[in-house]
Structures are given as structure tokens and as C-alpha cells.
Amino acid sequence: MELSTLYILFGDLTQTRRAKALKNILAGRRTVSNLYWALEYDLLPYFGALRDFKLGDEKNALDRLAHLGLIVLTDRFSFQLTNQGRDQQVNLLKLLPPIKKLTIAAQNDVVRFSSRFIFATQIVSEYSYSNKRYYPQTIGFFDDQLIKRWFIQNKQRQLPNYFQELLDRFLTQLHDDLLAEIFIQSLTGHHFSGETEDQLSAKMGVPPTIIQLQWLMLYADLLTRVQQIPTSPLKLLLVGLARSPMANSTNKTLIMYRNTDYTPEQIASRRRIKLTTVYEHLLEAAIVLPVNQFPFSRLLAEPTKQALESHQPSIIGEWAFKEAKAAIPDLSFFEFRLFQVLDKKRKNDD
Amino acid sequence: MIDLEEQLHRYSDFKSFRPGQKAVLTQLLNHHDTLAVLPTGGGKTLLYQLYGAITKQRVIIVSPLISLMQDQVSRLQYLGSKRVIAITSAMAFEERVAILAHLNQYQFIYVSPEMLANATVLAAISRQETGLLVVDEAHCISEWGPDFRPDYLKLRTIRKQLGNPLILMMTATATKATRTDILVKMGFSPENVEQVIMPTNRANIFLSAKICLNQKEKNQVLVDLVSQLNGAGIIYFSSKSQAEQMAATLTQQTGKRVMAYHGGMANQRRFRIQQQFMNDAIEIVCATSAFGMGIDKANVRYVIHYHLPANIQSYVQEIGRCGRDGHQSLAILLYEPNDQYLQLNLMAATIPENQLLAHLYQHPNQLSQNDAFRVIKYYYDNGKSFEQATQIFNQAKLRRQRELNTMIRYIYTTGCRRKLLLQYFDETIHDLNPDLCCDFHTDFWGHWQSFNQQYLMQTQSVEKKPLNDWRAILDRLFLLKN
């Protein structure tokens, strides 16, 4: 995908955003720093939504956008949208389904679902024409096995009719013939090969990245719809798509901390990991979980919290640790970050 | 005796055998080890597919082209065999483990020579009964060939470990010397192996070449040709970026539907473009020579080389992709004097510099770190000294230069191109039709438009008129029975 298009879509008119962090957020590079910026930019629900795509180089994208007057660079790698950039954002958003749909792709492997669905459509389409001689798609050994099993189990259930009705209902409910056309061109079947994103882009006069986003969001939408039909013959195609919001190791640290009265030091030695890693795990959990599910008060002593509250500037996201440390000498970076997270999350809840 | 025609109709949709197929099958069914030289498009896949179907035995296919292997699996599935799998280094470890645990479910197993050299893989395969071992691209065993793969040399021992199954060695083009080399390296004496050799000559492909002044003129000639030539075409380039760029230019300037097609693309995209080409939804693909197509499209009318290939064998293989339906087709090679330097550069990249060779000989532990070093590793492991290895590679360089010179001679020849080409494979022809042979006998370049009109058929499109209405597309996607 073109990173420049994504910067317009996820840039902001008033908040300065770091280009690298923004890219890492969409690509789902799970570090405390990236997660923290995602929280700060209100993009946490989008974390990793575009992890299956190549996103290109930040520098080129920024240079291009600055040259076009769509962004201003506040330093070499941070930017804000200009009014013109904001207009462009509004125009691009008009081409897409509601952007919130992208959060489904952060929670589920939508790309994998789409390749399963496209392959299943090909099989059912050829089957409806009683054609056994065709080139099947290649989607990896495990999914290939899954789809074979699915087809054998469901062959009797009038799959051609089911697919036809499902797609007809889904596309009609979009109330947008252009989007429906773009979706249908993602499929292949009997004597039908669909189109690539650049072919559609040329035909529709929109950037290829927008076509890819449209596909992703439409398949996200389709996925949720199919999930809601408990008797759907497509059930088997939905296995193993959910993505956990936290890394496995993070979860282990958190469970140990919640279920015992161990200190972070004790957890580090029990789990044979570094103390800094324990702190990273706890911060990751603090960012990802709702406020009431994370033991903030146990990790952030009341006096420290009060001290931080009394010194905090109005925009806490721009508060540097060095300044805070000067005011509160025995403050640790962990406590400082945790406070920032807590403050941001409380404001979001209001 | 088995009625082969009957078996053909039973297990495939083909009406009749292509030349050489029946001879090879007869040898195999009589349990004779066989070396088959069949031109591209000669239906190599059908041979072992049919053998497997008739004898109900397991077939192991050794193939060096990992990028093509998945396509070969699809092709075999297309031809009606469903229990097919490929084992390559490109697949995830968990996938490979799962496949090896269920190997008995598969009748056709594709495997790369490198994978077969892996002890776990070989052990898993040896546990199964193998009825036929197919060695595809068998010329890769030949040390002085351009496609030399050291792992092919292990096939002789591997075959023993598999219980000496019947063997079919296949190659599209091999000179007599290469054929002998294949047999010797596989441990056969020539009298114990049946050889089925089909002519390289493809009478329905007209041969032509044009020497342009410079790249600008070459581009113009290409645009003119593509605008006017009838039917589907493949244009070969030596780099992905050139293929991409030219696909864009041709789309813009010819009004034809053109797409780039190469190994750097994601699976789904590759599949879709392949489908579009098969369904005649696009007319022309700009491909890289390093990357063939797994599909067998019968009605490709012309192949144009925008860059010359490295040698005559590659050229013959690549032009072999047109005219598989037997109708008149056209091969064009476009050349401008700078092209040879491009090819020389590519060649230099495949043969290690002395400096690199010296470095690797001093740090042999680095030899296994890069697949590109496998030939050097082979010589090192076989006790060749640095001086000997240097000499071997210098000779390889000279050999490739000679091959490139032969290719350039083909371009500049003032005689019959077909004779020159076939001479290389120790073949002669007797009954050539000068009107449909090559641009030596006729003023092709003065009259290529009328050649096109007269001989090259338009495509009869399978994919009906493109629809823009999603409802109409959806209606056609599934044939509903009420």
C-alpha cells in the first residue's frame, strides 16, 4: 500500500503525529512505544489492521505529501495535515466504507479470511458448472486442507444457491453499486477472473491503495456478517482467524502478577526473563486493557500519583520524562509512562 | 497389451497423444528406464500422470524450479489428479512436518533436489513405495551446462535409497553430448536406457529477428508490433522492472490489455493474471525469462523477446510457449547492440568473481549460508583446490560467452534461422515451407502486417464481454439448478 495515502487517512489537523510510529501502528509492530503512540493518537483499535501489507518508505511518502502541500513537517519525521490535506482526507474517506470497519481487521485475520472465501467461491462456481478441470488457487497447505474438508462436508447443502444468496444480500445491503462492483471483481470463478487492484484503480480513477482498503474493509464486514449466522455452511472457514490483543508472554506475566502478590522482580526471576521485560509486559497490558482490568493502584503508589498529578502540564502527551524527573526526583520511567497511560485512558472513558 | 488410447480417454480430456507421448508410455509400461527429450509444450506432465493413473502407483517428481512447482501441482490437479503435493524449502516448517506425516495420502509428490537431499525428507519418502521416479529438467545434472545443480548429482544414490524404482528422465532440449552426460551421471550405461527423442523443430512457429539502431527504435518497433499483431502474446524481458515499465507503456500506447507477470508478485496476483491470460481477458503478458508460466495456454500466437536470452536452449524453450494448438505462430527477437552488454552483466552475476571465490575458500563456513554458493560448495566439498575451482569457473565463463555468441550469431545470420537453430541440436529438416519458415526466405519485415493478417488467428474469447454490473456478474458466477 502507498504509505502517503495512509498518512492522509490517519494524519491529524491539530495533533502532530510521528510518521514512523504511525506506520508501525498500522503494521502492528508490537512494542511499548508503538502501543503508547497508538493510545495517544486514539488509534489503538487499528493496531495491526494492515499487518499483511507492504507499507513502503516513510521518507518518500512525507517528502511527497509535503511537496504537494498536504502536510507540514514539524520535525523531520513528524507531521500534521494542512487544511488542504484535511480536505483530501475527507475525500478519501468518502470512497471507503465507515473507517471503523478497519478495526475488525485488527482483531481478525481478514486477509486470510478473504483468500479462503475467494478460493471457496472458485470451487463452488466451477462445481455449479460441473467443471472439474480448472486451475485451483494456491493458498498454503493448511488452508488448502481446510477448504477441501469444508467442501466435502458441505457439498450437499446447495452451496451454489447459498453463495449466490449470501453475496446478493451482502452486496445489496451496501447500497453502493460501485463498492459492490469492486467487491465482486475480487472473486474468481468459472470463466471469470476478476481484476487486480491496479486494473480497478485505472478503471475507477482511485488510487490502488484505496481499492485494497475497500477490499479489506468489505471482507471485514462480510466476516462479521457470516460470524453472526450460527448455522452458516461457512462456519469452518472462520476457524483460527481471531487475533489476541496481547502477546502470549505478556499475558503470562499479567496473570502471574494478578494472581499472586509477587513483585515485578520476583516475576522476572520466576519466569526467567529480564526485569525490563516484565515492566514492558505490564505497560503493554496497561495500554491494551480497559482501566478497570489493570492493577494500576498496585503499581503506581498513591503518593507518586499525587505528585505526578500536581506537576502535570495541560497536554500530558508532550510531557518529557526529564522534566517530570526534575520535579519528582525518585520517579521511575515505568511509573511515569504508567501515569501517562492511566491519564489518557481516563480521559478516553469520559 | 494395454490400449493406450483407451486409457488416455479414460483419464484425460485429450483426444489424441502428442508426438512421443505414446512411445514413452509404452517404454515405461514395459518397465524400461527411459530418457525422454520432449519439446516444451510436448505434454510432459501427462506422461507421468497417465502412468500413475494406469498403474495406481506412487510417482515422485524431482524438479528444480521451486517457483514453478506449485503451478505444476495446480496443473496436475487441473488434469484431474487430486492427490498431489509439493515439498519445497519455500514452505513453512510446520507445513512440511504435517505433509511428511501424511505422505501416504499423496500419489504424486513433487520435490526439489535440495529437499530430497534432506535426510528427514528422504527418509519419509523412502518409507513409501515408489513406482516411478521422474527427473524433470534432467540436464541440470550436467556440470558443464548453464543450469548445473550439484544436488542433481545425488540423485543416483537417492534412487538406490528409494529401492531403485523405474525412472523417467526428461528434458526439453538436450544435445547428444548432454544426453550421454545425463546417463553417465545417473549411473546408467547408455544401452540399458531407452531414449525417446522428439525433434526440437516446431514447424508452426515462424522465426524472425530484427536488429534495431538503439533502444528508442526497439521500443517503437515493439509498440507497432503489439498494436497490430493478432491474438495473445508473451514478451520476454531480462528484468522485472523493465517488464513492469513496458507493460504500462504498452497499455497506454497500444490500447491492448497488457500485464506484467513475474516471480516477484504475490500469489493471489499471479494467479489472477494467469487466469485472465488463460481466459483471454488480457491479451499480452510481459514476463521475465527467469520465470516461466505454469499454465499451458494453447492459443499464444506470438513470443517476442525484448531482451535476448543467454543461449539457444533457453530461446527454444521460451518460443515453445506459442502455437501449442498447432496453428501458425510467430517468434520475434528484437535486438539492439547494447543488449549484449546487459546479457554479459547478467552472466557475470551468476559466475563468482575470483575475489569472492578466494574469500569463500578462506571462510568455508560461509558456503552453506547462501544458496547462490551451492556450486562453489560442491567443488569445495569435493576437494577441488582454489586454483582448480578458479579454472573451472573461468571455463564456465568462457563457455557461456561462447553460448551467448552463438545466440548473437543467430540474430545476425544471413541464412535460414531454422537450420542454424536445429544444427545446434544435431537435427536436420527436409521439408521446410519457405513461406512459413523464417525471415531469410521472405521479406518478412517489409510485409509483417500481411503475414499477420493471413496467418495469425484472432482470439476467440472464452470470457464473455466484460460486465460492469455486479448483479450480472453474480448471476453468471453460479449456475443454479432449480
Ligand SMILES: [Zn+2]
Ligand atoms: Zn528458414
